[in-house]
Amino acid sequence: MKIAKEIAIIMGITLISEYLNKAVPLPIPAGVYGMVILLVCLVAGAVKLESIETSGNKLVELMPIMFIPAGVGLINYVAEIRQYLVPLVAVTVVSTVVVMGVTGRTAEFILKKRKREK
Amino acid sequence: MLEILSGSAYFGFFISLFCFFTGVFIQKKTGLRIMNPLMLSIIMVIAILQLSGIDYKAYNQGAQIISYFLTPATICLAIPLYKQLRLLKDNALAILVSIVFGTVTSIGSIFLMSKLFGMDHTFYASLLPKSITTAIGMGISEELGGIVTITVAVIIITGILGNVISDLVFKLFRISNPIAKGLALGTSAHAIGTARAMELGEIEGAMSGLSIAVAGIVTVILAPMAANWIG
Structure with a gap:
């Protein structure tokens, strides 16, 4: 029964988030609203960590599987992908590597500097 | 028989899970990071659909x-x-600056590459939101006059790529701090990158999850x- 209760809480927050996503005229997805709502609820003590943790952690753990349908959906875009194949691959590979590198390096740099100051 | 099976709402559900765990098995056997279960399962499902002639709609009925x-x-x-709230508070500025830097780099690099390839505004606008989560990215692409289908395709490819190559990038750029790794994954490869960050550890996962929202x-x-x- 504990799991059912946990899922009920998570689904309740999901429902509110979906409503906000539709009602607020901003391109912010339901997941982002929900993340903020749940974090605020946890900090405020309105939701106890123990009352969502088991199912919540399982959901996060299973996340890679949830991207399979979207990935398979790429077959619907074969025409577009083929048409722009070279620039698409080039931009995607270069920009992803560079963004990952720059973000990580920036964080490393600032964190190391702060450590030294301390 | 194929028709009856593929007509079942559980077909897409089962085949997705089956391919994923086959992918997990292959990765374990080969010991190669590049054999990413998510990537492998997507390729396997596509191959199964193509070979059997089952269309995406029938698959997605269960997969959705x-x-x-x-x-x-x-x-x-x-x-x-x-759980990592203390860490977040203690490093708030470093975290925010890194994500903003990463996002500016994303836009800048896409602009430069688009210029280099002589792309038009439509294609450029379709690529701009490539590193952020699909739900936000689709909205941006549409508003800026991009082609939403291309945006969705590029966002998913970016996520899978980021998930697969992160180990290599971390080595190349000598990124070892768990906070830095999480921020890098989330900012460059949104939720699919975060799935990898969660595997690395709780700090990485938390920072990556936060990056999805902030970078978006x-x-x-x-x-x-x-x-x-x-223009």
Whole structure:
């Protein structure tokens, strides 16, 4: 029964988030609203960590599987992908590597500097 | 028989899970990071659909049940974030600056590459939101005059790529701090990158989950300004 209760809480927050996503005229997805709502609820003590943790952690753990349908959906875009194949691959590979590198390096740099100051 | 099987709502659900665990098995056997279960399972499902002639609609009838859990799972990224709240508060500035830097780099690099390839505004606008989560990215692409289908394709490819090559990039750029790794994964490869960050550890996962939200919102603000650079 504990799991059912946990899922009920998570689904309740999901429902509110979906409503906000539709009602607020901003391109912010339901997941982002929900993340903020749940974090605020946890900090405020309105939701106890123990009352969502088991199912919540399982959901996060299973996340890679949830991207399979979207990935398979790429077959619907074969025409577009083929048409722009070279620039698409080039931009995607270069920009992803560079963004990952720059973000990580920036964080490393600032964190190391702060450590030294301390 | 094939028709009856593929007609069942459980077909897409089962085949997705089956291919994923086959992928997990292959990765374990080969010991190669590049043999990413998510990437392998997508390739396997596509191959099965192509070979059997079952169309995407029939597959997705069952598979969409899996997709339904994506929003609640994203919401639950607040759990690792809550557990790492101290870390977040202590390093708030470093975290924010890194994500903003990463997002500016994303827009800048896409602009330069688009210029290099002589792309038109439509294609450029379709690529601009490539590193952020699909739900935000689609909205931005549409608003800026991009082709939403290309945006969705590029966002998913970016996520899988980021998930697969992160180990190599971390080595190449000598990124070892768990906070830095998480921020790098989330900012460059949104939720699919975060799935990898969660595997690395709780700090990585928390930082990556946070990056999805922050990078998404920063892109909402910056992309419309950058969109006019290629008219």
